[in-house]
Amino acid sequence: MIYLFKCIDLYNDLIFIIAFLFVLFYEAINGFHDTANAVAIVIYTKTMKSNIAVIMSGIFNFLGVLLGGLSVAYTIVHLFPINLLIEIYSINGLVIIFSILSAAITWNLFTWYFCLPSSSSHALIGSIIGISITDTFIRKLSLSHAMNLNQIFNVLSSLIFSPIVGLLISIIFIILLNYFIKNKLNIIYSTPYKNTKEKNKKPLPLIARIALIISSIGVSYSHGANDGQKGIGLIMLVLIGISPSFFLVDLNLKNYDIIKMQTTIKKLKKYYLKNEKIFISQKKILKPLITNIKKEKDKNIIKNCYLISYIFNDIHDLVKKSSNYKKLNLIQKKKLRMFLLCITDLNEHIYRLSNISLEDRHFLMISNKNLLKTVEYAPTWIILSIAFSLSIGTMIGWKRISNTISTRIGKRKMTYAQAIASQMTAAISIGVASYTGIPVSTTHILSSSVAGTMIADKIGIQFIMVKNIILAWIFTLPISMFLSSLFYLLVLNFI
Numbered sequence: 001m002i003y004l005f006k007c008i009d010l011y012n013d014l015i016f017i018i019a020f021l022f023v024l025f026y027e028a029i030n031g032f033h034d035t036a037n038a039v040a041i042v043i044y045t046k047t048m049k050s051n052i053a054v055i056m057s058g059i060f061n062f063l064g065v066l067l068g069g070l071s072v073a074y075t076i077v078h079l080f081p082i083n084l085l086i087e088i089y090s091i092n093g094l095v096i097i098f099s100i101l102s103a104a105i106t107w108n109l110f111t112w113y114f115c116l117p118s119s120s121s122h123a124l125i126g127s128i129i130g131i132s133i134t135d136t137f138i139r140k141l142s143l144s145h146a147m148n149l150n151q152i153f154n155v156l157s158s159l160i161f162s163p164i165v166g167l168l169i170s171i172i173f174i175i176l177l178n179y180f181i182k183n184k185l186n187i188i189y190s191t192p193y194k195n196t197k198e199k200n201k202k203p204l205p206l207i208a209r210i211a212l213i214i215s216s217i218g219v220s221y222s223h224g225a226n227d228g229q230k231g232i233g234l235i236m237l238v239l240i241g242i243s244p245s246f247f248l249v250d251l252n253l254k255n256y257d258i259i260k261m262q263t264t265i266k267k268l269k270k271y272y273l274k275n276e277k278i279f280i281s282q283k284k285i286l287k288p289l290i291t292n293i294k295k296e297k298d299k300n301i302i303k304n305c306y307l308i309s310y311i312f313n314d315i316h317d318l319v320k321k322s323s324n325y326k327k328l329n330l331i332q333k334k335k336l337r338m339f340l341l342c343i344t345d346l347n348e349h350i351y352r353l354s355n356i357s358l359e360d361r362h363f364l365m366i367s368n369k370n371l372l373k374t375v376e377y378a379p380t381w382i383i384l385s386i387a388f389s390l391s392i393g394t395m396i397g398w399k400r401i402s403n404t405i406s407t408r409i410g411k412r413k414m415t416y417a418q419a420i421a422s423q424m425t426a427a428i429s430i431g432v433a434s435y436t437g438i439p440v441s442t443t444h445i446l447s448s449s450v451a452g453t454m455i456a457d458k459i460g461i462q463f464i465m466v467k468n469i470i471l472a473w474i475f476t477l478p479i480s481m482f483l484s485s486l487f488y489l490l491v492l493n494f495i
Helices: 002-007 010-034 036-044 050-067 071-077 082-086 091-113 120-138 149-180 192-197 206-242 255-274 276-281 283-296 304-320 330-351 358-372 380-394 399-407 416-435 442-456 463-494
Strands: none
Touching: 010 091, 010 120, 010 206, 010 380, 036 050, 036 206, 036 416, 050 206, 050 380, 071 120, 071 149, 071 206, 071 416, 082 283, 082 330, 091 120, 091 206, 091 463, 120 149, 120 206, 120 442, 120 463, 149 416, 149 442, 206 380, 206 416, 206 442, 255 276, 255 304, 255 358, 276 283, 276 304, 283 304, 283 330, 304 330, 330 358, 416 442, 442 463
């Protein structure tokens, strides 16, 4: 990290520090806003003392970020328009990152203050969509061409359906518990409050305590693996904007991966020459590459088969010249990044065409995986910074949201059985989403899981509180979109 300050000027150093602190602040808020959910139930059931539970949650949040990979990070990054990802090293790119973070932080603090379990992920995604739409209109681009609508649709679908999935799974959990443990006098059907007040207080069975602790650890770990990655993606965009020479591509990529990329480029060239008609139908995606060719070469080269050969030969020669990317100059790195983003975007669009065979889809998916290793990466010190920030955030300010989750969703207090079912549901659902690259909301999944257990036991839910949670869920997207657009336009007027 120190080399950054040796190689860029004081002005850029200052911008980097401010941007870096912004992202860390967002992650800290994310920690006490969302991860309160991970400790709410284990504290409510008196399975663990609050200070121990919070420290444990912070540790497993840290490990979740550290070991969770980068699939969610770059799912979020690819919500940005392709033109912005190519030109992120411009001043406009930095303004956009600041605007997104400002909007997400503002809404997260507002909902936290009023004890509403709103989603930090939802706010971040809404801010990115708002910025993308505004930037597209400012540039007078076609909305369908400039924005990654398929990616936006997929992410929004996950945010909509994941709480429903959580609700249904928690209902199934309760039904199974009721089937296997039919004695309604069993302590797991008691509430912690009622059990404490009884004269013949029964200890919670060891297996139930273990289930509560492990599921709480699972929620903390999976939250770190999912939400922590979003901060990693944002910091990478900031670093590319501040110091493109160091971060446009992975300078430490192994020679083995570079050779694999060369082979992939050759195979893709052969594929597109063979399927020229498919290439032509999606050629508009390659506009940045074609514009670059027009500047350098005669316009006759834009004929389709020549265009395919030129693009792939040019980039293959560029990669072939070096055994590692440290030998490339800044212009070559920009060119390489532009090619990889455009070609992988083209592959994504062709992958979704209805007339593409399963074999071709598999080939395009593997090709993208090989190509994106160059631009989808994060240095260890960034991952550690985000992990530390999220875990520290977990240990402060957790009480406001925690009380809402544990006591204010159902009409009656939560039983041990409902606590186990809702936490197990959240841990499994968020964990699966994290390792499949799907960004989800810890808050919404756990809230819906708690509601599901109440519905399954026919206890009923507090409609006023649930209504407030649903309203916060509905309004998060448009409000964060509006805030990010507002911040963006305000800052643009001052620079």
